Amino acid sequence: MSSNTVKAKQASEITLxxxxxxxGTVLHFLIEKxxxxxxxxxxxxxxxxxxxxxxxxxxxxxxxxxxSRRVCYYREVAAEPVIPFAHQIIYQDEHIVVACKPxxxxxxxxxxFVNECLLxxxxxxTGLQDVVAxxxxxxxxxxxxxxxxxxxxxxxxxxxxxxxxxxxxxxAVALLSxxxxxxxxxxxxxxxxxxxxxxxxxxxQQVEGEVNAFSxxxxxxxxxxxxxxxxxxxxxxxxxxxxxxxxLGCPILFDKYYPQLLPKEPGQQLDFTQPLQLLAKHxxxxxxxxxxxxxxxxxxxxxxxxxxxxSKEN
Numbered sequence: 001m002s003s004n005t006v007k008a009k010q011a012s013e014i015t016l017x018x019x020x021x022x023x024g025t026v027l028h029f030l031i032e033k034x035x036x037x038x039x040x041x042x043x044x045x046x047x048x049x050x051x052x053x054x055x056x057x058x059x060x061x062x063x064x065x066x067x068s069r070r071v072c073y074y075r076e077v078a079a080e081p082v083i084p085f086a087h088q089i090i091y092q093d094e095h096i097v098v099a100c101k102p103x104x105x106x107x108x109x110x111x112x113f114v115n116e117c118l119l120x121x122x123x124x125x126t127g128l129q130d131v132v133a134x135x136x137x138x139x140x141x142x143x144x145x146x147x148x149x150x151x152x153x154x155x156x157x158x159x160x161x162x163x164x165x166x167x168x169x170x171x172a173v174a175l176l177s178x179x180x181x182x183x184x185x186x187x188x189x190x191x192x193x194x195x196x197x198x199x200x201x202x203x204x205q206q207v208e209g210e211v212n213a214f215s216x217x218x219x220x221x222x223x224x225x226x227x228x229x230x231x232x233x234x235x236x237x238x239x240x241x242x243x244x245x246x247x248l249g250c251p252i253l254f255d256k257y258y259p260q261l262l263p264k265e266p267g268q269q270l271d272f273t274q275p276l277q278l279l280a281k282h283x284x285x286x287x288x289x290x291x292x293x294x295x296x297x298x299x300x301x302x303x304x305x306x307x308x309x310x311s312k313e314n
Contacts, residue, residue, distance in 0.1 A: 009115050010120075012073055013070055014033070017067065020065045023065045025064060026059050027043065027046050027051075045073065045074070046060060050073060052071075052073075059071065084272070087105065088300075090298075091294075095149065095157075095287070095290065096146060097149055098144060099121075100143060103140060104139060104270060105117065105121075107119060119147075126149070133147055134154075134160075137280055138238075140255075141276060142280070142298075143281060143300065144168075144283040166283070167285065168232065170241060171229065171279045172231055172241070173227070173228055173253045173302055174226065174252045175226060185219060189216070191215045193247070194211055204238050206243060213240045213244070216232040216234065217244060227250065242255055242257065253277040254277055275303075284296065
């Protein structure tokens with residue numbers, strides 16, 4: 001790639017499959033595995049020494065495929081968007097950091113983002129390198145994210161999520177159906193269904209089958225057309241709250257995916273004037289390492305309430 005490309009500061013990792021299915025070399029595996037990246041780009045990365053084994057040994061074009069070995073490589077993009085909104089670190093101790101991210105900023109690198117993410121901002125602010133996000137938020141969603149900064153206690157925090165012992169609540173502004181505009185407040189719903197990947201693969205859809213997604217939704221304030229909702233996900237499926245709100249007939253304001261995917265043209269600039277009106281507002285749990293009863297709340301606000309479609313991100 002040209003010298004104008006942006007290279008990730010942190011290496012990405014992939015573990016090779018346990019059996020060589022005809023690739024012969026690491027390079028051929030990477031070309032096939034990441035087929036959406038032009039083969040000439042992988043050849044150039046290898047030639048430039050940007051691919052290596054986990055231990056640091058550089059991989060060249062002839063390096064043999066070694067089953068189950070870890071390979072490190074550096075993602076690159078031609079141009080990386082800059083998100084002009086601030087994050088906040090609201091808590092830090094020897095085990096965790098809790099940060100509040102703005103809309104549009106991804107938690108970790110992905111897609112066109114390689115360094116512009118909350119993870120890199122937290123590393124920069126704290127001076128720590130062994131930082132891992134214990135859970136994720138969509139880049140469109142603002143709010144609280146929990147990071148582990150201690151590899152010894154890290155499994156304890158993953159287990160909190162696995163055991164459902166993290167309590168999270170969100171705020172959302174959504175268009176009200178005509179029926180909901182007539183109802184008294186508050187209104188409560190329990191939404192349980194099955195969500196699976198759709199097409200394109202980054203979208204989700206409701207399907208028949210065993211329930212794997214469960215949310216509690218409450219309408220707590222109303223305007224003429226819009227409502228303020230409090231949302232509590234009991235499971236963690238991708239886009240769960242967005243789809244569960246849609247199931248009420250109340251799509252979240254400025255959702256570019258649901259109910260209709262709005263196409264993004266190649267090279268199109270991000271529109272910062274219409275952030276998805278979804279905020280991870282509260283995060284609470286008993287700390288498995290210290291025993292502290294943590295109750296975190298974001299000071300970030302959604303757009304002014306009652307909301308108008310002309311409101312801007314603040």
